[in-house]
Amino acid sequence: MGHDAEVDLDYQRLLKAARRLDLPASAPRVRLALLADCAVQQLAQLLTGLLGRAGVRAEIYEGAFDAIELESCAAGSELYRFAPDAVIVLNSAQALRAAHSGSEPRFAAQRLQRILAVWEAIEAHSQAIILQSTFAVPPDSLYGNYDLGVPTSLHATVLELNAAIAAAARERARVRLHDVESVASWVGRRQFFDERDWDLWKAPCALEHLPRLARNMADVVLALRGRVVKCVVTDLDNTLWGGVIGDDGLEGIALSAHGGGAGESFRRLQRFLKQLNQRGILLAVCSKNDEATALAPFLQHPDMVLRREDIAVFIANWEDKARGLRRIQAALNIGLDSIVFLDDNPFERNLVRELLPEVIVPELPEDPANIVTLLSELNLFETAYMSDEDRQRAVLYQREALRREAAAGCASVQEYLRSLDMQARLARFDGFHLPRIAQLMQRSNQFNLCSRRLSEAQCAALSEDPACLPLYVSLSDRFGDHGLISVVVLERSAETLLIRDWLMSCRVLGRGVEQLLMNHVVARAAELGAARVIGEYVPTPKNAMVRHFFAQFGFTCSAPGANQWVLEVAAYRPAETFIRVVDSSVTLSEREVF
Amino acid sequence: MTSSNSFAERLTRIFREVFDNDAIIVRPDMTSADIEGWDSLSHINLLYAIEKEFGIVFTIGEAGGALRNVGELCALIEKKTAARR
Numbered sequence: 052m053g054h055d056a057e058v059d060l061d062y063q064r065l066l067k068a069a070r071r072l073d074l075p076a077s078a079p080r081v082r083l084a085l086l087a088d089c090a091v092q093q094l095a096q097l098l099t100g101l102l103g104r105a106g107v108r109a110e111i112y113e114g115a116f117d118a119i120e121l122e123s124c125a126a127g128s129e130l131y132r133f134a135p136d137a138v139i140v141l142n143s144a145q146a147l148r149a150a151h152s153g154s155e156p157r158f159a160a161q162r163l164q165r166i167l168a169v170w171e172a173i174e175a176h177s178q179a180i181i182l183q184s185t186f187a188v189p190p191d192s193l194y195g196n197y198d199l200g201v202p203t204s205l206h207a208t209v210l211e212l213n214a215a216i217a218a219a220a221r222e223r224a225r226v227r228l229h230d231v232e233s234v235a236s237w238v239g240r241r242q243f244f245d246e247r248d249w250d251l252w253k254a255p256c257a258l259e260h261l262p263r264l265a266r267n268m269a270d271v272v273l274a275l276r277g278r279v280v281k282c283v284v285t286d287l288d289n290t291l292w293g294g295v296i297g298d299d300g301l302e303g304i305a306l307s308a309h310g311g312g313a314g315e316s317f318r319r320l321q322r323f324l325k326q327l328n329q330r331g332i333l334l335a336v337c338s339k340n341d342e343a344t345a346l347a348p349f350l351q352h353p354d355m356v357l358r359r360e361d362i363a364v365f366i367a368n369w370e371d372k373a374r375g376l377r378r379i380q381a382a383l384n385i386g387l388d389s390i391v392f393l394d395d396n397p398f399e400r401n402l403v404r405e406l407l408p409e410v411i412v413p414e415l416p417e418d419p420a421n422i423v424t425l426l427s428e429l430n431l432f433e434t435a436y437m438s439d440e441d442r443q444r445a446v447l448y449q450r451e452a453l454r455r456e457a458a459a460g461c462a463s464v465q466e467y468l469r470s471l472d473m474q475a476r477l478a479r480f481d482g483f484h485l486p487r488i489a490q491l492m493q494r495s496n497q498f499n500l501c502s503r504r505l506s507e508a509q510c511a512a513l514s515e516d517p518a519c520l521p522l523y524v525s526l527s528d529r530f531g532d533h534g535l536i537s538v539v540v541l542e543r544s545a546e547t548l549l550i551r552d553w554l555m556s557c558r559v560l561g562r563g564v565e566q567l568l569m570n571h572v573v574a575r576a577a578e579l580g581a582a583r584v585i586g587e588y589v590p591t592p593k594n595a596m597v598r599h600f601f602a603q604f605g606f607t608c609s610a611p612g613a614n615q616w617v618l619e620v621a622a623y624r625p626a627e628t629f630i631r632v633v634d635s636s637v638t639l640s641e642r643e644v645f
Numbered sequence: 646m647t648s649s650n651s652f653a654e655r656l657t658r659i660f661r662e663v664f665d666n667d668a669i670i671v672r673p674d675m676t677s678a679d680i681e682g683w684d685s686l687s688h689i690n691l692l693y694a695i696e697k698e699f700g701i702v703f704t705i706g707e708a709g710g711a712l713r714n715v716g717e718l719c720a721l722i723e724k725k726t727a728a729r730r
Contacts, residue, residue, distance in 0.1 A: 063662055063694060070665055092686055247705045252685075258693045 060262040062097075069100030078108045081272060084130055084179070086114040086122055086169075087141035089255040094141075097265035105273055116253070117146070120165065123172040130177075136506075137180040137275065138173050139229060139268055142166065144186040144209060145249045153193065153203050159211045167219060170226055178508045181226045182271055185213045187235030187256075190244055224486070224507045227275070227435060229268050231255075237428070238263065266430070274435040276504055277493040280332060280411065281385045282363070283324060284376060286394040287338040287345055291357070292317045293419065297344050301352055308354045316419040321356035323423045327432060328361055331441030333383060333448060335364040337375040337392070342367040363448045372399050373406035383448070384557040386496055386593060391431055393422075436490045443534070447558065450530045457530075468563060468629040471528040475567060475630045480514035480521040487535045488523055491556060496593040499554040500586065500600060518543050519551075520575070524568060526559055526630070537564055541572065548576040550586035553600075566626035569604050573623045584618040656719065659694045663687060673716030701725040 058064070081102065085091045095111045102109040112133040114122050119140060122130045130138070151158060166183065173181050186209045192198055198206040213232055220226040235243040238260050245257035256264055288295045293305025293313040307314035328334050334357070338345050345367035349359040359365070364382045366375040372394070380387055387409040394400050400412050416425050426432075434441075454471070461467035480488060489507035496502070505513070513521040524537040536559045540552040550572065555564060576584050586601050588594075601616035602608075605623060609615040653671060660669045664682050677683035683691075692708055695701070699722055707725075712718050 063690075066690065067662075067665065093689070247703075247708060248689075250705055251709050252689060254689075258689070 060266060062258055062262050065097050065100040065262050065265075066093075067100075068104055069096045072099070072103045072108065074103055074106065074108050078106055079276070080108045080110060081276065082110045082112070082134060082136045083272065084112040084114060084133055084135035084138045085141065086119040086130070086138060087143065087255070088117045088119060088146040089141060089143040089249075090116065090253040091141065091255075093258070093261055094255065094265055094268075097262050098269055101262075101266055101269040102272065105269070105278065107273070107276065119169055123169045123176075126176050135177065135179045137182055137272060138177070139182040139184075140166075140169060140173075141184045141229070141231075141255065142186065143184075143255050144189050144231075144235075145244075145253075145255075147186055147209070147212075148189050148191065148205060151205050151208060153201075153205065156203055158203065159208045159215070162208075162212055163215045163219070166216060170219075170223065174223075174225060174508075178506060178512065179225075180275055180506055180508075181223075182229045182268060183216060183220060183226055184229045185216060185232040187232050187243060188240060190240050227271055229271055231264065231267075234260065234264050234267050270430050270433040271435065274433045275493065275506075277496065279389060279434055279494065280391050280431055281389040282333040282335055282379070282383060283327060283391045283393060284335045284337050284379055285324065285392075286372075286396065286399065287336060287340060287348075287367070289395040289419075290393055290415075291321060291336075292348060292355075296348060297340055301347055304348065304352075306348070306352060306354045313419055314354065316422070318354065318356055320419070320422050323426070325356055325361060328445050330432075330437075331444040332432065333363045333385075333444065334361055335379045335383070336362050336366060337372050337379065338367045339369055339372075340367040361445070363445070371406075372403055376403060376407055376410060384497075384560065395419075435493070436486060447531070447533065451558070453530050454528075464561075465629070471530070471562070471629070473526060473528045473562060473630040474633045475564065476525045476633060477522055477568075477571060480510055480523060482511070484523055484535055485510055488538055491535065491538055491554065492552070495554040495556060496591070497557050497596045498560065499591075499594050500550070500597055501552050501589045502554075502591050502594060503552055505552075513540060522568075524564060526562065526564060533559055537568065539568055539572065541575065543579065543581070546581055547583045547585050548572070548579065548581040550584065553586070563626075563628040563630055565600070567628040567630045567632070570625045570628065571632075573618070573620055573625070576620045582620055584620060584623075586616045586618075588614050588616065590614070652719070652723075655698055656695075656715075656722075659691070659698055663691045663694050671715050673714065673719065675715040676713070695722060699726055701729060 083098065085095055091113050095113050098111060099109045112130065112135060114130060119142070122128050123138070147162065170181055170183070173179060188206055188209050191205055194201055194204055198204045199210070201207060217228060220228050235256070243256050243260055245254060248254035248257065255261070285291055294303055296304055305313045306317055308318060324334055336345070346359065346365070348355050349357065349362070364379045366378060368375070376387070376390065376392065380390065387407055388411070391411045391413065392400070392403050393413065393415065395415055400414070403410055404412050411431060413425065413429055413431070415422060457470065458467045461470060485507050488510050489505065492503070492505045492510065510521065513519050520541040520543075522539045522541070523535050524539075525535045526533040537555040538552060539550065542549040542551050573584060586606060588598060588601060590598065601618075604618065604626070606616035606618040609617055657669060657671050660671050660680070661667050664680055664687065666681065669680065677688070692703060696703065701722065703725070707721060712721070
């Protein structure tokens with residue numbers, strides 16, 4: 052996919068995209084409710100267009116004008132009958148300004164309380180995620196530079212409210228911010244606010260910038276649904292440093308930490324990538340170079356910010372870059388659509404767009420000084436969750452490389468698996484692990500049989516449901532801890548045990564985790580007196596990997612071509628595994644459940 | 646060049662884009678009743694597209710005022726573009 056902010060955010064073009072949605076009937080859907088004290092019709096259309104462009108069909112409920120509190124507080128309201136996946140709450144700065152007198156010292160606190168009350172009502176009456184807006188700082192200034200010296204000034208009030216909203220949202224699992232202020236300050240408040248259109252028809256901002264506002268919302272929604280970038284693949288010459296290492300040599304490339312110039316620009320990009328990496332996004336290199344030449348700066352150049360150990364996969368050869376990207380994708384086991392490819396060369400960018408259209412290929416600016424700004428403008432690295440796993444991901448992948456080396460020294464797969472000394476913990480969902488469980492539910496695409504995208508709140512509800520057995524598995528081995536890597540949700544139904552969800556991180560493919568789990572599931576079924584285990588495989592464009600999952604364990608298909616699979620418990624033969632279960636807390640706690 | 650960019654043709658292009666209908670040919674006596682989908686919502690989009698195309702900005706009085714037909718809209722655009730020159 053090409054990315055060009057100007058083209059992508061053209062108002063008319065987006066409206067047209069919304070009118071002519073070209074989505075297959077099987078396209079995933081998302082139900083969004085818009086509650087606002089400003090007009091939202093255009094916003095709803097733009098959201099439809101933007102989400103449609105990402106392959107998602109949006110069904111949008113437009114709340115009545117200025118009825119945020121009214122609609123959210125009534126249990127049986129149309130809002131809740133709509134059953135939204137997310138409620139977007141848009142409190143405009145213009146409406147805040149209209150209510151602001153400047154003489155009420157408790158104004159900000161009171162406004163915050165009203166916003167929190169709306170959140171609490173939505174949390175109580177639905178399972179929806181809440182997307183709360185922040186306030187743009189209006190252009191009005193009563194005191195000039197002294198505005199911030201007056202705690203009740205509009206400017207000071209907005210800053211106080213934004214900080215309080217952000218702090219409150221951090222404490223709540225179901226609230227995410229939709230940062231209107233970041234959009235307004237990006238385009239400049241003089242451009243963002245259109246007072247004529249506010250006065251005429253209560254427009255939240257100038258039409259010119261409404262697509263950017265909508266994109267910010269859509270990006271949060273998509274991130275909540277699991278659309279996240281997992282890896283940045285970067286070219287080297289004239290992308291990560293100035294010049295060509297093969298021609299200019301170590302001393303000749305522009306990368307100086309001193310004396311200013313382009314070296315500073317490339318170092319800023321490297322720092323940005325390094326911080327992304329520390330945040331959990333993997334880095335890979337794909338360069339047309341001899342490997343030793345390409346590696347030299349990473350190993351020897353004093354001003355390189357990125358080092359060899361920051362790069363999960365390093366490909367430097369003379370093959371075409373589509374092939375390199377495929378190799379990176381295979382090595383990391385991630386989807387092509389979770390890869391961003393950076394290359395200064397238009398030929399390479401176009402080749403990748405042509406051959407691997409899923410890969411995100413930003414149109415880089417000519418001037419390296421502007422690359423980081425552009426990447427931020429495209430908002431490629433939106434995320435809805437930060438878990439400990441994210442922070443440790445880079446380390447996890449480094450351990451993975453060690454495991455691959457160990458595997459190379461083993462004569463057979465069995466020998467290798469045994470040598471790993473794997474230990475698993477199977478446990479019922481608990482509050483401590485819910486963020487990671489929800490994240491895995493949202494993000495797992497390939498090894499995911501049903502692809503139900505349950506939110507954190509829905510996962511919490513499952514663990515309260517007496518008919519349900521929601522399990523997670525964490526795995527460790529002698530190289531370290533994989534963390535929580537698999538989720539299985541079982542449901543008792545008469546004489547059968549239903550498999551409602553089964554998903555696993557592709558990081559641990561081929562370790563025998565699913566064999567261990569199936570043994571466990573069937574043993575559970577037997578204990579409960581269930582004669583059959585029934586599972587379903589719901590095909591998606593990405594989960595072909597598990598289409599034979601049930602057949603492999605001896606399940607039979609209910610009808611040729613059908614997706615429902617049945618296993619007679621008595622006929623099951625436990626699969627061989629090399630994983631020790633070290634925690635039996637499941638067996639203890641679940642006794643009460645069934 | 647000149648023929649493809651005449652005033653009427655620029656306006657027709659905008660109308661076709663905004664109302665998503667390539668059959669539209671604007672005439673001075675046209676009103677919102679003559680064009681399917683010309684409601685208060687699309688009127689906002691129409692004014693925005695005109696502002697962008699002609700590099701003008703309607704005042705709140707102009708944007709909110711009642712225009713009887715396309716002819717009055719044209720007159721307004723011509724007045725604004727002339728004032729800018």
